[in-house]
Amino acid sequence: MSKGTIKKVAGPLVIAEGMRDANMFDVVRVSGQRLIGEIIEIHGDEASIQVYEETSGLGPGEPVESTGVPMSVELGPGLISNIYDGIQRPLEEIRAKIGNSLARGVEVPSLDREKKWHFTPVVRQGDAIVAGDVIGTVQETEIVLHKIMVPVGVVGTIKSIEEGDYNITETVAVIETANGTEQPLTLMQRWPVRRGRPYKxxxxxxxxxxxxxxxxxxxxxxxxxxxxxxxxxxxxxxxxxxxxxxxxxxxxxxxxxxxxxxxxxxxxxxxxxxxxxxxxxxxxxxxxxxxxxxxxxxxxxxxxxxxxxxxxxxxxxxxxxxxxxxxxxxxxxxxxxxxxxxxxxxxxxxxxxxxxxxxxxxxxxxxxxxxxxxxxxxxxxxxxxxxxxxxxxxxxxxxxxxxxxxxxxxxxxxxxxxxxxxxxxxxxxxxxxxSLYTDTTEKWFNENVAAEWSSLRQRMMLLLQEESELQEIVQLVGMDALSAPDRIKLEAARSIREDFLHQNSFHDVDTYTPLPKQFTMMKLVLDYYDAAVGGLSKGIPVDSLVNLPVREQIGRFKYILPDQIGPEYESIQRELASEIAELAAKQKEEF
CATH class of the missing domain: 3.40.50.300 (P-loop containing nucleotide triphosphate hydrolases)
Structure with missing residues (x-):
């Protein structure tokens, strides 16, 4: 363990000398108040330490002690529903111990050492295990089943394991490694925060x-x-x-x-x-x-x-x-x-x-x-x-x-x-x-939601982009300068914006839209656009197509419950076809 003394204090940065034996990213305890810090730079026997607590009052000559281990977190039952500060100190526990103000030098373990957890093994004595294998489970909350895993670097056979109630520091299993040594396992393991956990x-x-x-x-x-x-x-x-x-x-x-x-x-x-x-x-x-x-x-x-x-x-x-x-x-x-x-x-x-x-x-x-x-x-x-x-x-x-x-x-x-x-x-x-994931996820959407998903998405994006270009013309010369097909494009894009993209996070139904309903909503908006374009070819005036009564139903579709999607969609489809046919017949009579 390396021990040194403070040479200089600059805000949260402390320079300590006599730290030649310390390593980069070692956790250190600074001064008699034992403030927690981490070595972030070393020059000769001088170490630069970033201190994770307020450094006012510190001065040269005070002791600095390295713990010899990097900044790590405790991983085990008790993490879920907890509230930590940036270095995994449990704020609720600290408040219970010292009150509402976060005092300096307070040492509280990240995970509760007293609480007992019921451990249920999923392996037996004599089973061969490797790093990452699950040896048992703990029901941490009603939602989360916490899996107790073999720490990285441990390989061997289970020598003993037993169901029961344990705190996170008690041994729940013993592993006999290849060289014959015994490795006790607890519910908790540590891991340095600046190193990614390995995977296959x-x-x-x-x-x-x-x-x-x-x-x-x-x-x-x-x-x-x-x-x-x-x-x-x-x-x-x-x-x-x-x-x-x-x-x-x-x-x-x-x-x-x-x-x-x-x-x-x-x-x-x-x-x-x-x-x-x-x-x-x-x-x-x-x-x-x-x-x-x-x-x-x-x-x-x-x-x-x-x-x-x-x-x-x-x-x-x-x-x-x-x-x-x-x-x-x-x-x-x-x-x-x-x-x-x-x-x-x-x-x-x-x-x-x-x-x-x-x-x-x-x-x-x-x-x-x-x-x-x-x-x-x-x-x-x-x-x-x-x-x-x-x-x-x-x-x-x-x-x-x-x-x-x-x-x-x-x-x-x-x-x-x-x-x-x-x-x-x-x-x-x-x-x-x-999103650069659009192409990689396209196959999943087409297979799991609807084959037309990606084509509808592309059509919607195209309409929104064309609307942006048309808006510039409207701002320069007014809406009357647009052709009838362009007016319909603007209306379809407005429908996409207001009826599809706008979402009320405080509405019980609209806050979350399942994928099948999203697909149906896209289809409805584009069905209106296609029907309106078809109506123009039959000579229906653009104002009549813009003011179709069915558009109100399309706008309200986002508030429809998931089990009513099918019937409501069919109802709107029929209404849309009926209104277009009625306008077309009326136009035919006039001519």
Whole structure:
């Protein structure tokens, strides 16, 4: 164990001398208050330490002690429904111990050492096991079955294993390794946060992560194990979109990282998540959620660590074979913490003062997402989808964090303040957003929803793009300058925007739209467009086609319950055909 003394203090950065035996990324305890920190740079016998707690009052000569291990998280039963800070200190436990203010030097274990969990073995004495194999299960919440896995690097045979109630530090099984040594296993394991957990094989991202949000699933889908960015200015709805995805995405586990967000926003999350009902089970969403709260007034160094803490916990549940959705809100605040630490280290600044390694650090984070075959003899399939919010100053996505993120992620949901001001939610701009998973997931949609899915999507996108071009003409010379077919295009695009893309997250039915209903809604809007174009060829005036009474029913279709979709669709189809035929007959009589 390396021991040294403080030489210099610069905010959250402490320079310690006499640390020649320490290693990069070792966790250290600073001063007599035992503040937690991490070595991020070494020069000779001097170590630069980022301290995860307030450093006021520290001075030269105070002791520094290395623990000899890297920054790690505790993984085991008790993670779900817990609320941690950026370095996995349980905030509820700390409050119970010392009150509402987060004191310095407080040492509370991440997982409860006293609570007993009922362990049910799934292997027997004499069974051969390898790293990643499940040896037993613990029912952590009513929703989540926690699988106890053999730690990485352990191979052998089960010497003893027994069902019973254990705390996380008690031995539940003993493994005899190949060289004859005995390895006790507990319910808990540790893992360094800056190192990705290993897996057998990474799979192609060809299955969509169904979210029930129409603009996402239909136009800009994200794959299971995919990565997405949600950049947008203040008030454009980043947090609401992340809440919707946390609640409705087809994920077994949700990890939500509040990274440098305002305290009142984080309070909203902490208050709302326990009240949100999981639509699959009817129970609280917290029963399958881990929250990491690192508000903007907390030490800046802990903010830098928070996203690594979150993604390591997410990888652990992925290794159990679960589909995990990770929300990072927001990576811009994380990058600001990186910039502050880089400045204190006196590193050469890059663009706008961010460190030159900003892009590679972001890539290291996002590349840990993916759909994989996990370690273990049975090879479970698990996925980790990462969705990062970006908060560019003034909504300008040409700034470095947004640009570095866009080079890495494959889905870009561009939030538009103008749409938000028009009360169009989700305020995802359909002209500037994109998804590179559209092609890889196309086959899945065509096979599992409807063969026409991709063709309808392409037609809708084309209409929206043509509307944008026509709007420029309208603004210059007015609506009367447009031809009748162009007027119909504008009306069809308006119907796509208002009747399909606009979605009310506070409406019981409209908040979530299953894929078959999304397909039917796309079909209805395009059926109207095709019928109107056909009506023009029969000489029906464009104003009559724009004001068809059936359009009101098409607009209300989003509020139809899933079991009424078929009959209602057929009813609207009949009504549409009837009204077009009536107008055509009337036109024929006039001529």
């Amino acid at each position: 094989e990474k799979l192609s991202p060809d299955m969509p992560l169904v979210t029930g949000q129409r603009v996402i699933d239909a136009l800009f889908p994200i794959a299971k194990g995919g990565v997405a960015a949600v950049p947008g200015p203040f008030g454009s709805g980043k947090t609401v979109i992340q809440h919707q995805l946390a609640k409705w995405a087809e994920a077994d586990i949700v990890v939500y990282i509040g990274c440098g967000e305002r305290g009142n926003e984080m309070t909203d999350v902490l208050n709302e998540f326990p009240e949100l009902k999981d639509p699959k089970t009817g129970r609280s969403l917290m029963e399958r959620t881990v929250l990491i709260a690192n508000t903007s007034d907390m030490p800046v160094a802990a903010r830098e660590a928070s996203i690594y803490t979150g993604i390591t916990i997410a990888e652990y549940f992925r290794d159990m074979g679960y589909s995990v959705a990770l929300m990072a809100d927001s990576t811009s605040r994380w990058a600001e913490a990186l910039r502050e630490m880089s400045g204190r280290l006196e590193e050469m600044p890059g663009e706008e003062g961010y460190p030159a390694y900003l892009g590679s650090r972001l890539a290291q984070f996002y590349e840990r997402a993916g759909r994989v075959i996990t370690l273990g003899s049975e090879g479970r399939e698990g996925s980790l989808s990462a969705i990062g919010a970006v908060s560019p100053p003034g909504g300008d996505i040409s700034e470095p964090v947004s640009q570095a993120t866009l080079r890495i992620v494959k889905v870009f949901w561009s939030l538009d303040a103008q749409l938000a001001y028009q009360r169009h939610f989700p305020a995802i701009n359909w002209l500037t957003s994109y």
